[in-house]
Each structure stands twice: as structure tokens, then as C-alpha cells.
Amino acid sequence: MVxxxxxxxxxxxxxxxxxxxxxxxxxxxxxxxxxxxxKEKCNYCSLCALYCPPQCLKDMGDHYAPDLDYCKGCGIxxxxxxxxxxxxxxxxxxxxxxxxx
Amino acid sequence: MTKQKKKPKIYDYFKxxxxxxxxxxxxxxxCTLELTARFVPKVLGNDIILVGCPCxxxxxxxxxxxxxxxxxxxxxxxxxxxxxxxxxxxxxxxKIGRDATVVCFTGDGCSxxxxxxxxxxxxxxxxxxxYITYDNEGYMNTGYQRSxxxxxxxxxxxxxxxxxSHGKPxxxxxxxxxxxxxGAAYAATATLSHLDxxxxxxxxxRQKIKEGFVYIHVFSPCVMGWxxxxxxxxxxxxxxxxxxxxxLWEAENGRFRLTHEVSSPKPVQEYLRxxxxxxxLKETEINEFQQMVDRKYAVIKRLCVTE
Amino acid sequence: MIxxxxxxxVITGNATAAYGAMLCRPDVATSYPIxxxxxxxxxxxxxxxxxxxxxxxxxxxxxxxxxNVVAGASMAGGRTFTATSSWGLSFMYDAVQHAAGxxxxxxxxxxxREAPGILAVSGGQQDIISVRDAGWIQIIVEEGxxxxxxxxxxxRLAEDYDIQLPVMVNYDGFYLSYMATAIEIPEQTDVxxxxxxxxxxPKRQVLEPGVALGCGTHGIExxxxxxxxxxxxxxxxxxxxxxxxxxxFGELFGRSYGGQIEEYRIDDADIVVVxxxxxxxxxxxxxxxKREQGIKVGLIKLRLFRxxxxxxxxxxxxxxxxxxxxxxxxGFGWDCGPMAMELRALTPEIGIVPILSYIDxxxxxxITIPHIERAIDEVQxxxxxxxxxxxxxxxxxx
Numbered sequence: 001m002v003x004x005x006x007x008x009x010x011x012x013x014x015x016x017x018x019x020x021x022x023x024x025x026x027x028x029x030x031x032x033x034x035x036x037x038x039k040e041k042c043n044y045c046s047l048c049a050l051y052c053p054p055q056c057l058k059d060m061g062d063h064y065a066p067d068l069d070y071c072k073g074c075g076i077x078x079x080x081x082x083x084x085x086x087x088x089x090x091x092x093x094x095x096x097x098x099x100x101x
Numbered sequence: 102m103t104k105q106k107k108k109p110k111i112y113d114y115f116k117x118x119x120x121x122x123x124x125x126x127x128x129x130x131x132c133t134l135e136l137t138a139r140f141v142p143k144v145l146g147n148d149i150i151l152v153g154c155p156c157x158x159x160x161x162x163x164x165x166x167x168x169x170x171x172x173x174x175x176x177x178x179x180x181x182x183x184x185x186x187x188x189x190x191x192x193x194x195x196k197i198g199r200d201a202t203v204v205c206f207t208g209d210g211c212s213x214x215x216x217x218x219x220x221x222x223x224x225x226x227x228x229x230x231x232y233i234t235y236d237n238e239g240y241m242n243t244g245y246q247r248s249x250x251x252x253x254x255x256x257x258x259x260x261x262x263x264x265x266s267h268g269k270p271x272x273x274x275x276x277x278x279x280x281x282x283x284g285a286a287y288a289a290t291a292t293l294s295h296l297d298x299x300x301x302x303x304x305x306x307r308q309k310i311k312e313g314f315v316y317i318h319v320f321s322p323c324v325m326g327w328x329x330x331x332x333x334x335x336x337x338x339x340x341x342x343x344x345x346x347x348x349l350w351e352a353e354n355g356r357f358r359l360t361h362e363v364s365s366p367k368p369v370q371e372y373l374r375x376x377x378x379x380x381x382l383k384e385t386e387i388n389e390f391q392q393m394v395d396r397k398y399a400v401i402k403r404l405c406v407t408e
Numbered sequence: 409m410i411x412x413x414x415x416x417x418v419i420t421g422n423a424t425a426a427y428g429a430m431l432c433r434p435d436v437a438t439s440y441p442i443x444x445x446x447x448x449x450x451x452x453x454x455x456x457x458x459x460x461x462x463x464x465x466x467x468x469x470x471x472x473x474x475x476n477v478v479a480g481a482s483m484a485g486g487r488t489f490t491a492t493s494s495w496g497l498s499f500m501y502d503a504v505q506h507a508a509g510x511x512x513x514x515x516x517x518x519x520x521r522e523a524p525g526i527l528a529v530s531g532g533q534q535d536i537i538s539v540r541d542a543g544w545i546q547i548i549v550e551e552g553x554x555x556x557x558x559x560x561x562x563x564r565l566a567e568d569y570d571i572q573l574p575v576m577v578n579y580d581g582f583y584l585s586y587m588a589t590a591i592e593i594p595e596q597t598d599v600x601x602x603x604x605x606x607x608x609x610p611k612r613q614v615l616e617p618g619v620a621l622g623c624g625t626h627g628i629e630x631x632x633x634x635x636x637x638x639x640x641x642x643x644x645x646x647x648x649x650x651x652x653x654x655x656x657f658g659e660l661f662g663r664s665y666g667g668q669i670e671e672y673r674i675d676d677a678d679i680v681v682v683x684x685x686x687x688x689x690x691x692x693x694x695x696x697x698k699r700e701q702g703i704k705v706g707l708i709k710l711r712l713f714r715x716x717x718x719x720x721x722x723x724x725x726x727x728x729x730x731x732x733x734x735x736x737x738x739g740f741g742w743d744c745g746p747m748a749m750e751l752r753a754l755t756p757e758i759g760i761v762p763i764l765s766y767i768d769x770x771x772x773x774x775i776t777i778p779h780i781e782r783a784i785d786e787v788q789x790x791x792x793x794x795x796x797x798x799x800x801x802x803x804x805x806x
Contacts, residue, residue, distance in 0.1 A: 007634055008166060011613045012572045012642065013511040014627055014635050016164020016175075018620030023168040027125035046109055050296055051335050053128065053135040055120050070124035074131035074324075075332030088332075121620075148618035152480070164625030174617050176483060177624030179502050182476030185468065189436055189480025189488070190615065192464040196435045196486065201617040219476065222469030 027054065031073030033088035035066050041085035048077035048086060114300035116146045121172040126161045131331030133293045133321040133338065134158060134208075137235045140296070141206070142173060144303035145231070149173065149202045152187040154180045154216065156208040157242040157323075158235070180215045183207050184223035187230045195229070202310060205232040209250040210240045213276045220276075224283040227313035231306050234276060234316075237323035245326035249274040253393060254386055255378045257326070262381035272393055277318035278401070281352035286313035289351035289360070292320040294339035298349055298360050309353070320347045328377030340372040345398040350405060357404040369394045411598035411661045417591055421584035424552045424591050425491065425517045425577075426451035428559030430461045431599040432515070435486035438466040438477045440496060443529055444581040445519035448491040463489075471496035475503035475516075482512035483623045485614035487563065490514065493581055494521035494535045501539065507574050508543030509639065510624060513566035513612075514574040515559060516544075519581035520685070520736075522771055530772035531582040533685065533736040536713065537746045543639055545575040545646050546714040548684040549665075552589040555579050557663055560599055564653045569609040571646050573639075578713075580686040582772055594661060602660055647715045668717035670709035673699065674724050677706030679787045682751060683734040684710040687768075687775045691734070694780035705784050716750055722757040730762040730791035732783045736769040744799045762790035768802040775802075 009015065035048075042063045049057040049064045056071050057064040066077070078086040121142050128135035134157050142149060151173045153162045161170045163177050178186035183205045191203040212220050212234040223230060239257050240246040246259040253272040256262035260269040281288035287309035291299040299319070306315045322329060322337040329337055341347035342361060346369055349361040369391045373379040382390065419427070425448050429437060439449040456465045464481075468474045471492050478488035492500065497518060507514055522528035523535045536546055545565060549558050555577065562575040579585065615623055627635045651667030658664025672692055674680065683691045688709035695707050708724055710717070725731065735745025742749045748765030766783050769775040779802050790796035 007638070008631055009634060009638075012638060013613060013623070014509065014625045015167075015613055016169035016622035016625035017167050018164075018169035018172045018622070022123040022172065023165065023170050024123040025125035025127060030130060050111065051136065051293070053130075053132050053139070054124065054126070055122075055136075055139045056124060067124065072130035073331075074334075075330075076131055076335055079332040080335055150484075150615055150617050162622075164622040166625060166628050166631035169620065169622050169625070172620035174615055174619055175622035176480060176615060177622065178476060178480070179506055181472050182479070182503050182506070185473035185476035186480035188466055188468075188473075189438075189477035189482070189486075190484040192436050192466055192477070193481040193484040193486035196462070196464045199617075218470055219468075219473045222473055225469070226467070 027072050028069045031071055031091055033073045033075060034068070034091055034094060035071065035075070035077050035086045036089045037063060037065065038085045038087070039063055041083045043083060045082065047080055047082065051076050051080045111297050111300055114304050115143045117143050119147065121147045122161070123170045126170045128157070128161060129324055131324045131334045133334045134235045134237065136293050137319050137321055138206070140299065141204070141233060141303065144300050145202060145204060145307060147173060149204045150176060150190060152176045152178055152183055152190065152203060152205045154178050154183050154207055154211050155242070156211060157237065158206060158208065159242070162206070180211045182219060183211055183216050184219040184230070184232060188223050188226070188228045191228060191230050202307070203230045205230060207234060208241070209234055209236040209238065209276070210248045213249045213274050221283065224280055224285050224314045224316065227286065229310050229313060231310050231315040231317070233319060235319045235321040237321050237326060238273070239323070239326055241323045241326040250276065254382050254390055256381055257378065267386055268381065275397065277316060280316035281355070281357065284355060285316050285352070287351065287353055288316045290318045290320065290347065290349055292338040292342060292347060292349065294335050295342060295349060295361055302351060305351070326378070329375060333375060337372070337375050340367070340375060343367050344369045344372040344394065346372050346394050348398055348401050350401055356406060357401070359401070359405045412595045414592040414594040417593055418588050419591055420447060420586055420588045421552050421555055421579055422447035422519065422586070423451050424555045425559060425579070426455065427591070427593055428556035429489040430455050431594060431596060432487065432489070432560060432563050432603060433461065434463050434489040436464045436466065436478060436481035437489040438468050438474045439491045440468050440471045440474050442471070442493045442496040444521060444531070444585040445491050445493045445517070447585070448517060471500040472503055475500035475507060478514045479503060479507040479510060479512050482507070482514050483510055483615055487567070488514050489516070491517045493519045495524050497535045497539060498524055501542070504539055504544065505542045509635070511572040511639070511642070512574055513572055515562045515566055515577065516574065517555070517559065517577045517579070519585040520578050521581040528771045531580050532770050533578070534738070536576065536578050537737045537739070540714055540746070543573070543643070544714060545573050545643065546578060547575065547712055548578040548710065550686055550688045550709060552584065552587070552591050553663065554665055555584070556591060556593070557657060557661065557665070560602060561650070561653045561657050563603060564606065565646060565650055567606045568649060569612060571642050571649060572612055573642055573646060578685070583686050598660065602657065643715045647712060647717055647719065650712055665711060666709070668712040668720045669724065670711060671724050672707040672709065674706035674708065676704060677728065678704040679730045679732070679784070679791045680706050680708055680725060680728050681732045681734065681780065681784060681787065682708045682710055682747065684713065684747065685736065687734055687736065690775060690777055691780050694777050694784060697777070698781060698784045703784060703788050705788070710747060718754065722754055725754065725758045728758070728761065730764070730787045732764045732766060732787035734766045734768055734775065734780070734783065738767060762787070762796055764790060764796055765799045766802055767799065770803070773803050
């Protein structure tokens, strides 16, 4: 007989519970190229943020900056930027600040 | 340079500011499904009940034991049972007088194929549910096999182009048109390049669900299955609209309207050349494809009221 | 409290099932018509059309959807009811398993009919045999009143906090489904009272809009094993729980059915016939006749098929010299009836005694009194140590 205190699920049935915390992948580590913004060219139109599939571009008040913890490096922001303000740079070029990713 | 302080109009459609999903989830880089999944609750709200099934969305929508990747209320149905499970949930809430928005969210494999019967049944019964299909034109989760929304000529893992095969031999099933023809309170097509249009349609869906069945068909290119570059998926959406391959329309209680009419459509070849699943097509086949696009567009065009 | 005397009506088994469902006030009910249970759907729709119940009725486009509708409604928190038969049950099979895994307390009636494979618009129990490992509690009833009473009890069982499993209430298609008998319809207040206990227990987990709960999470590794284990443990608990509920029902309504099994003239019996469904009634007559002839035979009516009433059967069968089992279905790959096969699995507890399998009543063929008398004679002969035939397909030997 298995004792109830060994159970992982608090109730009968297969329920997931995201009320406290969520599962999360280190998708930032998938990235091969990193979006880099030329602030001079940016007019804060927000298209990059709207089209970003993981929605990881944060509003900085006058531009958007990728959350590098989650940015998968797809390059959609760079492709869609009407002013060509974002360029995709190989991750290797940022080896120095890899601690910050 | 003076920077625009006011946010674009699309933000007016957003009900939610908090993304219910975890930052890092298992969707491929450049995936339009991911954008769709994160966009829908922005407009519909985070208090929806999402009903889904095994599909590309499942690895994120389903929990893993107690863990989960999002904060939405979720019911995991079978591929055969999405529209019917949603019916049960929505009917129960109706019975107890509770206001809740039940949203089905599946790929085309469910809505066009194995889950088509319950989808059609729910539409006919005019159930108060919103059904959103993200159409990646095949069974992408199981390895890019053809579905009934795979277009003619596409090379998939079960209709591979070869020495005697030219890809899928038959054209796609037009599910949104079928739903509109079944008398859905609201049926519409949408895609990710035209987010204003999509947001407006979702907003409309929120109102129309009070009258009955709502169906939205979202054209969602698959980076891996279609063999496109990760940064090209929005461009592919845009080109699909500009070539009339995927016209944007809506049908409100049977009244059709083009929501984004393309004044001088580009040849479909410009769309096809972006996608390697079509790379084997020869000129004659591309011409046939163009004729197919023209025929399908003509049908929609004739159905639409001139404003 | 003793229930008031209910109104008596002469109605079919199907109509009885519909009355049973109505009295339990389901929130959502659905079903797709199939012979021989279509009348259940029609009757429920008529109740709804005349304002006799407030249930949301969903006229689905197929049985698979019927099961998915009730699974969804059940996990949203509703009380649900559906009905099917044979092909319909096969068509909803994926959802049948799904609902059990969700621990959805659905009640479904099945007018038993031969399963697909060989076309037969006729009765048999092959349909429930084909879903015996789907994780549902399966109860088989004998006659009309028992259909109604068992449906009421089934909600008590399904929705019990310690159980939370779907329940199938089975009755013979064609025979019981269409046969009209005098049925006492209990008063609504009494049924409400009987089911009120369910409101006093902790609330089971249900969907909540805006709350981050996902119904039907992936069971990963040990998580999966735990979920399966708990499904099995709940199933085991259901056996004794049914006895309890049956006793309580008897105290209130003055009718009870023995819970897991009904024992008929078992105590001093040397040999036993095991049967389920309507044939149990015929078997009682045969037992009485054979008793008059001096054969000490008894009958066990198997009411609960899943979970298998192992404990109760062992107690009832201990010391008996031979057993005959009548199956209205076949067990592919075992060359005997499925229920006979399951009885054999009790051998470690009841000892090695002859277990004779009789396959009869397929495709609506009548299981007659002479059929059962013949079986009793053969079982008696086996009990006396004579050689016997393990499996008998009665219609082929007549």
C-alpha cells in the first residue's frame, strides 16, 4: 500500500497547477544570432515587439530591448523593422559578456 | 529624432497586459503558432478556458505533472473531441448562468481532419464557443505530414516530391469557408502579418460569441515543415495575403466582406519561391497553382458584398 | 426517513433509464441515437421539451462527441448523463478512456448489444466486454426497476469524493430496453435527499475560468504511475462503496439489490451458476426447479463487473464444488466466456473446482430455462467428479 504522503498530486485526477510558478525553458541558450538595436534608427514604432513570437521585447520607454533570457534569435524583429534598425549579430561576438548572456 | 510616444492603435484592442505564458517555451524559433498563442489571450483576455488537443501547441498548453507553461485555464481534449468537449464546458456554464469564454485552439489536423465532425456539429448547433485554428497546412507536430489543408503541390513527408510525385495532388480544404457556409455567427480568416486585422477579428469574436458559433482560421506558416528561414515567417504571411493565396475576409451571419482587399495582387510565384516545400514545382505547376489561387479568390470575391 | 410511495407506471427499460436520469437532475445530458437505446434520448428530449427538467440537452452528431461533451461538462463541474450501445460505445472509445483518466464522474447507460465485426442488430454483452479495461465502473442490472434505482445509486458512486470515476449502468438491449414493466418512480424529494450527501463532501477539482489549472496534464514518469495507481485504488474502493450505497438505498426506498452481487439460494448450495443481466431472472426459475429435484444449486447475479467483486465472490463461492458461468459474449483468445475466465482467476482463493463456461444468448438468442437446467445438470455432474466439457456454445449444440 502506498501512503498518501508520497503522492505528488494534491487531488484525484491529472491536473497541472500554474497558480504559483510556471515551468520555463532556457530558450535564450538556443540563440545563434542576437538582435542588436541601433537606437538612432529606431522610431519606437513597436512593430518588432508586436511580431516577436516569444513576446520578449521589453518596452524601455523610447525603444524595445530583447529579454536575452528568452530570445530564441529567430530574427523576425530585424526582418520586420521598417527602418532596418535591428541587426542580427553572431552570438560568438558577445563571448565576453556571456555571463550576462 | 523625435520618438513617437503614443502607442499604435492596435494596443487599444488589448485587454491584457500580462502574458499568461512562461518566457521560454518549447516552440521553434520563428514559430507563428507561438505568436498566435500569445496574441489570442491579449485580446480575448486571460480568463478564457482554452480547449486543445495533441498538436504543436500541446507541448506548451499541456502541463507536465503538476507543472505548466501558462496561467490559462486549460482542458486537454482528444483530437476527435475538441469542439465537443468545449460544447460540454460551455453548456454547463450556460446551465449555471456563469459567463465564461470557451476557446478551442487547435491546428488544422484537428479542425480540418480528425476533429472536423465535432467542429461541424458544434457550428451547426450554434454552440457559444470560439474555435481558432492555427493552420500550418499539415501535421507538423508528428513530422510534417500532409493534412487536408495542405495545398496542392506541397511536398510533405507523406506526399514527398519525387521522380513521379509532384507533391500533394489535391487542393486544400477551405475550412473557414465551410464554417461560414454552415451559418457560423462569425467566421473569419486572419494571419500574423496583419495583426490589426487579427485583433479586430478577435474583438469581434468576443462580441459574436454571445450570438453563437465563432470560427477564426489563422494562417500560420511552419518554419521547419515548410522549410523557410526562421526570420521569414511573417514575410510569408504577408506574401500569402498580397498574392491572394490567403485572402483576409470575414462572414458575419452569412454576410461576407473582404477585410483587406489587395489592389494589385502579386503573382503567386512570389509566395511560392519563399517556401522550399514548393521548390520542386515546375513552371506548368506554378501556373496551375496560380489558377487554383485565382479560382479560390474568385469564389470569396463573389461572396463578398461591395461596400 | 422512509421514502414516500412513488407513482407506478408501465414503461419500457429505456424510458425507465430516462426517468432515472431525470430524477438525478443532470446539468448536461447528451446522446446519439442507436438501436436499442434511442428511446432514452427521445424520452429525455421530451422531458426537456415539456419543462420537466432543466438539463442542457446537446443533440450531438455522433457518439464520440457525446462522450466528449459529458467529459467536458463533467470536468467543468457538472452532473452529466449519456446513453449508448454497441457501435456507439466503440465509436466513443478514445473518449471513454479519456473520461476515466480525467476521473470524470459521468453516468452512462448502455443497452447492451452485440459489438461491431459481425453485423447484428441484436442483444448481447460484447459491447461492455470490449471496454472492460477502459477504467469505468461497470454495473449490470437485471430488470426495469433496477435500472432506475441503479442510475440513482450510480451518481452516488461516481461522484463520491473517494471514487470520482465514471459509471456504466448496463441493461439488456432489445429484451429490457423495449420491455414495458410496472416501475415505481420515486418522488423527486426523496431522490434529492438521497443524493444530498454528495454536497456534504469536499469539492472535487474542476475547471475555473481565469485560474491556472490544466485538466488532463501529461503524466510524466512517476507522475503517470501515481495517476494510474490512484485510478486503480479508486476503482478498488468502489466495490465496497457500492454495497454501502445499496444498503442505504434499501433503507430509504425499501429496495436493494445486493450491491456487488446478488446471492440467490447460495448458503447451502453445493454448486453455483453465475450469470448477469436479465438472464439472472430466468436462472432463478431454473434454480428453483432444480432445487425441487434435489440439486443444491444457487445463483450469483454478477452486478458489478468492474471492479470485479473479488472479495464478495470468494466469500460466496468458498467451498462450492463446481461453478457454471453463463456469458452473453466471447473472450477472444481464451476459448471461454469472459466472465468464466475472470471466475477462473479466483482459483487461488476458492480452490481448484470445475468452472464450466457457457456461451449463450448471443445475437438475441433466448437463454431458455431448459438451457440453464442443462447447465445445472452438467455442473452437478462435474461436481461429482465426472468428466466435463469446459466450454459449451449452447446454441450450436442444440
